[in-house]
Amino acid sequence: LAKTTQPISMDSYEGQEVNITCSHNNIATNDYITWYQQFPSQGPRFIIQGYKTKVTNEVASLFIPADRKSSTLSLPRVSLSDTAVYYCLVGAVMDSSYKLIFGSGTRLLVRP
Amino acid sequence: ETGVTQTPRHLVMGMTNKKSLKCEQHLGHNAMYWYKQSAKKPLELMFVYNFKEQTENNSVPSRFSPECPNSSHLFLHLHTLQPEDSALYLCASSQETGGHYGYTFGSGTRLTVV
Numbered sequence: 669l670a671k672t673t674q675p676i677s678m679d680s681y682e683g684q685e686v687n688i689t690c691s692h693n694n695i696a697t698n699d700y701i702t703w704y705q706q707f708p709s710q711g712p713r714f715i716i717q718g719y720k721t722k723v724t725n726e727v728a729s730l731f732i733p734a735d736r737k738s739s740t741l742s743l744p745r746v747s748l749s750d751t752a753v754y755y756c757l758v759g760a761v762m763d764s765s766y767k768l769i770f771g772s773g774t775r776l777l778v779r780p
Numbered sequence: 781e782t783g784v785t786q787t788p789r790h791l792v793m794g795m796t797n798k799k800s801l802k803c804e805q806h807l808g809h810n811a812m813y814w815y816k817q818s819a820k821k822p823l824e825l826m827f828v829y830n831f832k833e834q835t836e837n838n839s840v841p842s843r844f845s846p847e848c849p850n851s852s853h854l855f856l857h858l859h860t861l862q863p864e865d866s867a868l869y870l871c872a873s874s875q876e877t878g879g880h881y882g883y884t885f886g887s888g889t890r891l892t893v894v
Contacts (some may be wrong), residue, residue, distance in 0.1 A: 712883075714884070774820065
């Protein structure tokens with residue numbers, strides 16, 4: 669059964685760049701890749717979305733290789749407030765039906 | 781305020797109780813979702829509604845009963861729950877179903893079944 673895969677956790681320090689990679693081997697041709705951020709006891713919050721190549725907004729960049737089987741969320745110069753769980757969301761065809769799948773999430777800890 | 785409001789924020793209920801969770805969105809979206817988030821597990825999609833019609837029930841036990849009276853409101857009726865149903869229940873909405881549309885989530889209802 670296809671699914672998205674992310675590292676369980678990552679540690680970083682304030683001011684560093686953090687890159688979180690998600691693999692999604694069964695991504696469908698028309699699917700977009702979306703990343704969310706979640707703080708404890710809150711709902712996930714949209715960060716960035718892309719289809720291919722590179723997308724950048726005021727908080728992050730998203731890198732997607734040509735085969736689209738993975739994506740990398742890049743957070744420049746993280747701060748303590750970036751400590752959160754980051755989820756990769758893609759649509760995927762599983763068992764001939766269309767499903768939206770959350771990754772297991774990557775727990776990012778930013779240290780002073 | 782995210783545009784998706786969930787009430788109550790916290791709920792403690794006994795296994796024989798009946799309660800309801802409420803979700804409301806003022807974003808003009810046509811799709812609404814219920815997710816369950818248990819400790820140390822990925823978000824689990826429970827139900828999907830598109831234009832008030834249920835389009836997906838992800839093998840959810842019948843003790844969870846959704847209701848979508850219009851595109852702005854979504855309820856989750858709970859009855860005879862089990863302690864393992866304790867979790868954070870999240871409501872989300874999107875313009876329509878499908879991966880192209882980003883989801884807006886509410887802050888969730890923290891449910892504890894005793």
